[in-house]
Amino acid sequence: MTDATKKGENPGEGPVPKAVVNRLSLYLREIDHLVRDGHNTTNSNQLGKLLGFTDAQVRKDLAYFGHFGYPGVGYRCDELGGAIRKILGTDQQWNVVMVGVGNLGRALLGYKGFQQRGFRMLAAFDTDLSKTGTQVEGVPVYPLDNLSEFAKGHTIRLGMIAVPATAAQAVADRLVAAGVEGILNFAPITISLPDRVVHTGVDLAIELEQLSFSVLNRRNEDQASVDS
Amino acid sequence: MTDATKKGENPGEGPVPKAVVNRLSLYLREIDHLVRDGHNTTNSNQLGKLLGFTDAQVRKDLAYFGHFGYPGVGYRCDELGGAIRKILGTDQQWNVVMVGVGNLGRALLGYKGFQQRGFRMLAAFDTDLSKTGTQVEGVPVYPLDNLSEFAKGHTIRLGMIAVPATAAQAVADRLVAAGVEGILNFAPITISLPDRVVHTGVDLAIELEQLSFSVLNRRNEDQASVDS
Known part of the structure; x- marks a missing residue:
């Protein structure tokens, strides 16, 4: 994953924010679902829609780790999935x-x-x-x-x-x-x-307590985690 | 910790960051432990030590919600616990x-x-x-x-x-x-x-996948969540 980190244009400075790494897991989960449903490719728009994020958010998050897209194609599911697994470390047992x-x-x-x-x-x-x-x-x-x-x-x-x-x-x-x-x-x-x-x-x-706070303050947890 | 806040002086702008609300739950958990152990008061230094945060972090987090400390005393456990419960909504069933x-x-x-x-x-x-x-x-x-x-x-x-x-x-x-x-x-x-x-x-x-990422990148999750 050191390669990917070097290759990538880290939009921030210092370590990758925890929230970004967390969303990486969500992207991987959706990619796995897409592969199971027979999709070979996806794009930031589709991934964003599935998760309630903007496509810009998806692109920015992935940009921390490298260049994964192809013009006119988007992302190749197996390739992006493999890259995320490598970043997260779950390509090993x-x-x-x-x-x-x-x-x-x-x-x-x-x-x-x-x-x-x-x-x-x-x-x-x-x-x-x-x-x-x-x-x-x-x-x-x-x-x-x-x-x-x-x-x-x-x-x-x-x-x-x-x-x-x-x-x-x-x-x-x-x-x-x-x-x-x-x-x-x-x-x-x-x-x-x-x-x-x-x-x-x-x-x-x-987790439940955080939910009650959110209910009282009526803001969507998922949105909040995108913003943080 | 006393001079850290005027009442409700939000250190940021807009909604309180999710990470702050999350730490509020951790403070409450520690306060409940302290009360169970017979403590009537605590302070930002003690709370920080128990959780691996700086005392400045504790004061800044609490300052989002009001002014809770007393000069020379620190926080009264029952009062701060009650205030946090009210903020989180768990003062109600x-x-x-x-x-x-x-x-x-x-x-x-x-x-x-x-x-x-x-x-x-x-x-x-x-x-x-x-x-x-x-x-x-x-x-x-x-x-x-x-x-x-x-x-x-x-x-x-x-x-x-x-x-x-x-x-x-x-x-x-x-x-x-x-x-x-x-x-x-x-x-x-x-x-x-x-x-x-x-x-x-x-x-x-x-959760486990995020942990494997952290192991590979050897940074403490708790520290990361403080920084984010």
């Missing part, structure tokens, strides 16, 4: 482990979208030994104490946390010790990690 | 319905954080009649065809969608017809809605 096999953890283990996007659920871990030794959605569940041993035999790049808030920091520390490079944290608490490990928090209650 | 009672829908129905934040799960709906007539996590499950009838007897303000992508738009249309003002969509597809209905999409695969 990522080994993921899950910690916490409660309701949410189980639902996440069964979530088909992860596999489709290049994420491989390698194993799950829980402190509740009545859950270990089983498989959930085809993923083996081990005792949390086995995590470091497991990490010796496998390359784990990403970890997901779906444990109660009180346990999340300790779990995060174990994942870091196990060598993960990134953590997706579903526990409703902010975890602190060494700088070398990136992390994102997804707090489902906060 | 929101009736929510869920459509889709698969793995993810079930996990969401069991998610304790919603109730704690003022969201009341009124009912769930599914087209699979083997699931209807039951309760999941204390929430009754009805046939989707009963939604409009149900809406006549209840005020539904928010809807959550946890159905497959192919069904999501039709479900969204039904929720709009039932009078919801906002939709939280977990289906991996962009839905289109009338302007009066706000919506947010949470695509779990995209």
